[in-house]
Amino acid sequence: MPQRRDAALRGIGLMLLASIFLSSADVASKYLAATMPALQITWLRYAAFAAIMLAVALRGGAARLRPKRLHMQLLRGVAVTLSSIIFVSSLRYLPIADATATSFIAPLFVTALSIPMLGEKVGWRRWTATLVGLAGVLIIVRPGGANFHAASLLPALSAATWAFALIVTRMMSTTEDPVTTLTWSAVVGFLLLTLLQPLGWQPLTAEAIAIGIFIGVASTIGHWFVIIAFRHADASLLAPFSYVQLLWASVFGFFLFSVLPDLFTLLGSVIIAASGLYTAHRERMRARAL
Numbered sequence: 001m002p003q004r005r006d007a008a009l010r011g012i013g014l015m016l017l018a019s020i021f022l023s024s025a026d027v028a029s030k031y032l033a034a035t036m037p038a039l040q041i042t043w044l045r046y047a048a049f050a051a052i053m054l055a056v057a058l059r060g061g062a063a064r065l066r067p068k069r070l071h072m073q074l075l076r077g078v079a080v081t082l083s084s085i086i087f088v089s090s091l092r093y094l095p096i097a098d099a100t101a102t103s104f105i106a107p108l109f110v111t112a113l114s115i116p117m118l119g120e121k122v123g124w125r126r127w128t129a130t131l132v133g134l135a136g137v138l139i140i141v142r143p144g145g146a147n148f149h150a151a152s153l154l155p156a157l158s159a160a161t162w163a164f165a166l167i168v169t170r171m172m173s174t175t176e177d178p179v180t181t182l183t184w185s186a187v188v189g190f191l192l193l194t195l196l197q198p199l200g201w202q203p204l205t206a207e208a209i210a211i212g213i214f215i216g217v218a219s220t221i222g223h224w225f226v227i228i229a230f231r232h233a234d235a236s237l238l239a240p241f242s243y244v245q246l247l248w249a250s251v252f253g254f255f256l257f258s259v260l261p262d263l264f265t266l267l268g269s270v271i272i273a274a275s276g277l278y279t280a281h282r283e284r285m286r287a288r289a290l
Contacts (some may be wrong), residue, residue, distance in 0.1 A: 011233030014225045015241040021222030023248035025215045026100065027256060030091040032211055037200030038089040041212065043193040044204075045084070048216020050186040057183040067184055068175045072168055076181065077188025079165035083158045084189070090154035097261040100249035101269040102140055102155035104242075107276045108133040109163030117167045126282050129275040136271030139264050178227060239280035243273045 025045070032041045057064045067073045090099045108130040114120040141152040169181065204212075229238055246269050253259045261269070 007232040008237060011229040011231075011238055012241055014229035014232070015238050016244055018222045018225035018229065019242065019245040019248055021218045021225065023100070023245050023252055025219040025222065026087075026091070026096055026249065027252040028211050028215045028218070029088050030096050030257070032208060032215075033088060033092040036202065036208060038085055038092070039193060039196050039200045040202065040204075041088050041215070042081070042084050043190070043197060044209065044212025045216040045219060046081070046186060046190040046193050048213045049220050050183075050190040052217065052220050053179070053183040053186040057179050060179070064177060064180055065183060067180055069172045072172045073176070073181065073184040074188055076165050076168045076172075077185045078192065079161055079168065080185050081189035081192050083161040083165060085193075086154050086161065087158040090151050090158070093149055093151035094155070095259045095261065095265075096253045096257070097246065097250045097259070097269075098140055098152070098265050099155045101246055101261075101265060101272060102137050102152070103159045103162075104246065104269075104272050104276060105133050105137055105156060106159040106163045106166070107279050109160045110166055111279055113163055113167050117164075118170070123282075126279055129278045129282070133272050133275035133279075136268040136275065138268075139271065140268035142264060182223075182227075239277055243276070246273070 029041055029045070087099065087103060111122055111126050111130050115122055137156055141156075142148055143152075172181070226242075250261050253261070
């Protein structure tokens with residue numbers, strides 16, 4: 001029991017650390033988004049991401065770069081890259097707390113996509129949680145309101161694309177090494193973004209390059225901590241701590257951009273978090289029943 005408790009505490013600690021790194025990367029992206037195209041910011045991020053993952057993968061030999069399901073790796077890489085582009089695009093127009101809160105609806109899209117893609121049966125409880133989460137998004141976005149901006153829909157679209165990538169990841173989790181998957185996602189994203197650079201290229205300053213590298217390093221470390229955390233503790237235990245990222249987004253948004261989330265954003269965030277946590281609980285119950 002003490003060993004299991006220690007492992008769980010390590011998992012929780014890693015999730016809390018991950019939230020800091022991931023929020024830092026988002027804040028830096030928002031800073032650059034004021035003057036740089038989203039495609040260019042994401043390209044800088046993926047350049048660092050690809051460099052790190054290639055270095056890690058090649059330590060285990062070139063064989064680690066050979067995927068068993070190439071088409072799935074390509075599909076995941078494209079989906080993850082599109083999700084990143086869409087989310088960074090939203091940061092130019094939205095407070096970081098609003099964008100982050102809306103993006104946390106991804107687990108609910110996973111519930112919906114698991115039916116056609118994985119053949120899972122979703123009960124009325126999980127469907128209810130999904131609808132409640134969508135209601136939380138509507139509270140934040142407030143379509144038709146005086147402060148509504150079309151960009152408010154982008155984090156939700158990013159979450160849907162990310163959810164698709166998560167389903168693809170689950171489909172090949174039994175055959176692919178996580179390092180292989182991350183490396184292919186990084187390389188595919190970098191190559192795709194390189195091809196798209198003529199659509200929004202502008203001269204890079206030394207500051208932009210430095211911040212772009214920071215974004216890539218911070219986001220890679222954050223995602224790596226998440227992966228390691230899940231080795232120490234169950235997803236149902238770690239799920240509540242992933243929402244700490246909402247707190248960091250609010251804190252960073254206040255100190256760096258002098259913006260605090262309004263009452264609607266706070267209320268919507270609570271609803272989204274509650275629906276996500278209930279969905280995680282139902283996933284745990286379903287896994288126990290199998």
